Amino acid sequence: xxxxxxxxxxxxxxxxxxxxxxxxxxxxxxxxxxxxxxxxxxxxxxxxxxxxxxxxxxxxxxxxxxxxxxxxxxxxxxxxxxxxxxxxxxxxxxxxxxxxxxxxxxxxxxxxxxxxxxxxxxxxxxxxxxxxxxxxxxxxxxxxxxxxxxxxxxxxxxxxxxxxxxxxxxxxxxxxxxxxxxxxxxxxxxxxxxxxxxx
Numbered sequence: 001x002x003x004x005x006x007x008x009x010x011x012x013x014x015x016x017x018x019x020x021x022x023x024x025x026x027x028x029x030x031x032x033x034x035x036x037x038x039x040x041x042x043x044x045x046x047x048x049x050x051x052x053x054x055x056x057x058x059x060x061x062x063x064x065x066x067x068x069x070x071x072x073x074x075x076x077x078x079x080x081x082x083x084x085x086x087x088x089x090x091x092x093x094x095x096x097x098x099x100x101x102x103x104x105x106x107x108x109x110x111x112x113x114x115x116x117x118x119x120x121x122x123x124x125x126x127x128x129x130x131x132x133x134x135x136x137x138x139x140x141x142x143x144x145x146x147x148x149x150x151x152x153x154x155x156x157x158x159x160x161x162x163x164x165x166x167x168x169x170x171x172x173x174x175x176x177x178x179x180x181x182x183x184x185x186x187x188x189x190x191x192x193x194x195x196x197x198x199x
Contacts, residue, residue: 058103
């Protein structure tokens with residue numbers, strides 16, 4: 001659930017967590033926006049007065065521009081998650097960078113998160129010139145339908161720390177888990193005195 005320290009040691013210039021003495025959680029969502037999930041996620045966040053950063057897939061933004069604008073209108077931030085949710089290792093550096101830049105035409109953000117958390121060193125180096133690359137230190141794996149909501153929540157509670165960058169997904173695969181776990185996670189964080197931070 002929580003990444004080991006090894007990747008962050010090799011790539012310290014990427015954002016894995018935020019150094020802070022405050023009890024802040026940097027909540028993020030990947031793969032949206034999609035009308036079957038994102039509006040419900042937004043409503044849950046509103047109910048708790050919480051803000052997050054949504055790493056959006058360009059083609060989803062193109063399909064649902066009004067929903068993308070709604071994310072921003074409700075006080076959240078957005079980041080680039082490539083145009084087609086591509087895996088970096090399957091593409092040349094130029095192809096990968098062009099895919100990210102295509103998404104940038106409709107996602108006005110200098111934040112980038114690589115889909116699947118995978119890209120080559122050359123791709124990272126090329127993108128780092130223009131983008132702040134955001135990874136995570138706690139990933140819920142809510143997209144894994146074999147994982148129960150109880151197991152996901154337990155792991156979130158176990159791995160949380162000040163400045164954690166937490167990943168959920170507002171996607172069809174994650175729908176059941178994210179909609180059940182998210183309010184419980186927010187309740188837990190509030191009970192523990194945590195508040196939200198924005199990347």
